Amino acid sequence: MKYKTNNAKETQNIAKGLAEEVLKNNKKSLSTDKGAFVIALKGDLGGGKTTFIQGFAKGIGVKEKITSPTFNIYKNYKLKTNNYKLFYHFDCYRIENPKEILDLEFKKIIFDSKNIVVIEWPEKIKAVLPKNALWIKFKFINKTNRSINFLARKD
Ligand code: ADP
Numbered sequence: 001m002k003y004k005t006n007n008a009k010e011t012q013n014i015a016k017g018l019a020e021e022v023l024k025n026n027k028k029s030l031s032t033d034k035g036a037f038v039i040a041l042k043g044d045l046g047g048g049k050t051t052f053i054q055g056f057a058k059g060i061g062v063k064e065k066i067t068s069p070t071f072n073i074y075k076n077y078k079l080k081t082n083n084y085k086l087f088y089h090f091d092c093y094r095i096e097n098p099k100e101i102l103d104l105e106f107k108k109i110i111f112d113s114k115n116i117v118v119i120e121w122p123e124k125i126k127a128v129l130p131k132n133a134l135w136i137k138f139k140f141i142n143k144t145n146r147s148i149n150f151l152a153r154k155d
């Protein structure tokens with residue numbers, strides 16, 4: 001599925017819609033029986049990945065304002081949903097070797113089916129990402145337009 005958005009709010013609304021589907025957990029295409037629900041957000045700098053994640057986090061009930069976890073690689077937030085307990089936001093921009101992420105208990109995080117994990121710059125750690133991650137590609141078109149492309153998900 002491919003969208004074109006005309007402002008940040010529209011991008012956040014698409015993310016909110018996805019959050020609702022993930023929480024319902026009743027769509028075969030979105031449910032996970034193994035491990036965390038992982039979303040890999042790739043594409044242009046300024047493409048709206050963090051903006052999308054802000055809308056998504058709101059949609060799953062995170063009250064804190066989401067900012068990029070520049071120094072810590074990741075931040076996590078408690079969830080009060082039936083299916084999920086923790087929301088993790090990774091920004092792998094600074095990672096040079098996928099092995100670096102494994103030092104951060106990454107395996108434990110993605111094996112836990114109570115987690116929702118969103119990852120910016122997932123290409124940097126592709127080798128250690130689960131095969132069933134949902135990949136979304138962001139493109140900067142102009143000052144206010146972005147394209148958001150949901151890639152096919154493998155199970
Ligand atoms: P990334 O994390 O991909 O580098 P950000 O979400 O941090 O991108 O930045 C996107 C910037 O572009 C924000 O300042 C946002 O307000 C602005 N913006 C303008 N139009 C859009 C749009 N249609 N969708 C998302 N962000 C937009």
Ligand code: MG
Nearest residue numbers: 049050068120
């Ligand atoms: Mg970002």
